[in-house]
Amino acid sequence: MPRSAPRGGPETRARIAETASGMFAERGFDAVTVAQVASAVGVSSVTVFKHFPRKEDLFLDRSAEAVAQFRDAVDGVPRDRVLDALEALTTRLVDERAPISGLAVRSEAFFRTIADSPALQSRVRELVAEAQGVLAETIGDGLLAALFVAGYATVFVDTARRVLADEDRDAVATAHRAGLDRLFRTLRDGVASAT
Structure with missing residues (x-):
């Protein structure tokens, strides 16, 4: 048997x-x-x-996997190359339309479910804070981790808003890329360079 x-x-x-x-x-x-x-x-x-x-x-069963991707992207990377590593990862995620980019095929249902549940919204905030802590520990720079995570979350939330508004997915991807470009310019050069 x-x-x-x-x-x-x-x-x-x-x-x-x-x-x-x-x-x-x-x-x-x-x-x-x-x-x-x-x-x-x-x-x-x-x-x-x-x-x-x-x-x-x-519902958020891939959150640990997502955090691991960011951690692995910067683990052992010299401090002056961390932003390059993060930019390469986030660009690849867009190209692949990976779930963590918010551009995956089923992302609308995912975003709608979160929008309808205060419990999920609260857990997402906790997971973002946990991700920031992991990244800070990995790169040894809490401020950079906080700025990157907050910026990436802002781009992600804008992408979610556009997906829920049923905008054209190619246009959403273009806006997502533009948001990432602005984020990394800001992190490298300061706020004045990205306005």
Whole structure:
């Protein structure tokens, strides 16, 4: 008799996240309980919480991966090359239309779900603060980390607003790139250079 995949393995985590995403998209984040997700997957609520400590993390399941991308991009990079590394990463994310750029195909549903849930908005703010802390520790410069994260969040929020307004996706990508250009000019040269 073949053995089934362990209940606590990565396959279970992926199944939980995928099922939860579908349920949140269909019913709204606040209308779905962890117990309902667990039941739909065929696991206990304890198993869900083993993989996702908070309900919000079920929806924001790629946040750790996103933070890791930024950390890895600057890890070991000389201080005077950090902005180059961050710019290269953010440009690549736009080119790939990666979820973290806000330009992915399903980003509208993602943004709409967050816009409809104060709990998710609060968790996003916490995750942004955590990302800033990780970046500050990695590059050894808290001020630069704070300025970059705040600037990137501003570009991201503008992209979300445009996506939710159903603007042409190529135009949104162009605006996103322009926002990144202004951000990095500002970080390199100061506010006066970007006005």
